[in-house]
Amino acid sequence: MTFVFQVDTFTLMEFTAEIKKATEPIYQKISKAIPEIEWPSHAPYIYKINKLKKEKNAVILAHNYQTPEIYHGISDFSADSLALAVEAARTSADIIVMCGVHFMAETAKLMSPRKKVLLPDMSAGCSLSSSITGKDVKNLKKKYPGVPVVSYVNTSADVKSETDVCCTSANAVKIVNSLGVKKVIFLPDDYLAKYVATQTDVEIISWKGTCEVHEQFNDEEINEIRKNNPGIKVIAHPECPPDVISASDFTGSTSGMIKYVKDNQPEKVMMVTECSMSDNVQIDNPNVKFIRPCNLCPHMKKITLPKILDCLQNETNEILMDQDIIEKARKSVERMTEIGR
Numbered sequence: 001m002t003f004v005f006q007v008d009t010f011t012l013m014e015f016t017a018e019i020k021k022a023t024e025p026i027y028q029k030i031s032k033a034i035p036e037i038e039w040p041s042h043a044p045y046i047y048k049i050n051k052l053k054k055e056k057n058a059v060i061l062a063h064n065y066q067t068p069e070i071y072h073g074i075s076d077f078s079a080d081s082l083a084l085a086v087e088a089a090r091t092s093a094d095i096i097v098m099c100g101v102h103f104m105a106e107t108a109k110l111m112s113p114r115k116k117v118l119l120p121d122m123s124a125g126c127s128l129s130s131s132i133t134g135k136d137v138k139n140l141k142k143k144y145p146g147v148p149v150v151s152y153v154n155t156s157a158d159v160k161s162e163t164d165v166c167c168t169s170a171n172a173v174k175i176v177n178s179l180g181v182k183k184v185i186f187l188p189d190d191y192l193a194k195y196v197a198t199q200t201d202v203e204i205i206s207w208k209g210t211c212e213v214h215e216q217f218n219d220e221e222i223n224e225i226r227k228n229n230p231g232i233k234v235i236a237h238p239e240c241p242p243d244v245i246s247a248s249d250f251t252g253s254t255s256g257m258i259k260y261v262k263d264n265q266p267e268k269v270m271m272v273t274e275c276s277m278s279d280n281v282q283i284d285n286p287n288v289k290f291i292r293p294c295n296l297c298p299h300m301k302k303i304t305l306p307k308i309l310d311c312l313q314n315e316t317n318e319i320l321m322d323q324d325i326i327e328k329a330r331k332s333v334e335r336m337t338e339i340g341r
Helices: 017-030 036-055 081-090 102-111 134-143 172-178 190-198 219-228 242-246 254-264 275-284 305-314 323-339
Strands: 003-005 013-015 058-063 077-079 095-099 116-118 149-152 165-167 183-187 203-206 233-236 268-272
Touching: 013 017, 013 036, 017 036, 036 058, 036 305, 058 081, 058 102, 058 305, 077 081, 081 102, 081 323, 095 102, 095 305, 102 116, 102 323, 134 149, 134 183, 149 172, 165 172, 165 323, 172 183, 172 190, 172 323, 183 190, 190 203, 190 242, 219 233, 219 242, 219 268, 233 254, 254 268, 254 275, 268 275
Parallel strands: 058 077, 058 095, 095 116, 149 165, 149 183, 183 203, 233 268
Antiparallel strands: 003 013
């Protein structure tokens, strides 16, 4: 029997017996996250994308905030943005498809300048990345001459090109301490800067950028969750406000949060971060119950299977940057990788 589905404005896709058989192992893995009635709309795209990427020698990267059908269904690598860029650079792929947001695709291009990097939706942005420009960084360097600039990886290549060294949420404290200075300019996440300031004696000059997903959480919400779920472990991302971090049991990067769940296997857990990450981590940790008051990233959700297929099929939405920007920006990322995660 054949089913036909319409997804957005893209071509009709048939859910054939062949596709059902080929994608059944994937569905069995993610069946608790995706209702069976929805699978026929995803499976044809997953089948075609997985076939096409082999034909085109492409590698597909999926950030932790992507939906399960992307994260588990088609990705060759799934991780945080830096790890994705590093892994892609190690491959012999000709094409990189970044299932994430624009700055992540740029970072992949920095690490793989000779590869073709594609982004399924060029409008997939980031409130942190858009909060600051390279010109802003130049002005800060004039205001604080000689003070090194540490930029979160969640920034544009333009900002990275004016940066001394990048960092991730996982290694931010390590990067700041490694510079051996009394003061640093830390950009652009104000909450991450506040968190770093509690973990180091270095004076932090911050910027007023925030993540529109993480800034929505508050400690009252967490305390209410604890009241209704005795024994629950609350783990938060350092992009959250300080009151949320104080109310949590553990604070860490996306990779750190995943490791915490894997290593500790709490009976119940709340991941104070983007919704899809909880879905993806639960698939790999079926014995843990996830309580999900979470927030969706509207930018990450612009990446869909139909857009990925269209992007890969036609090799559209290529990330193109000035060579000078690539070289300057890459240096700040390479300095970070030399210091370590």
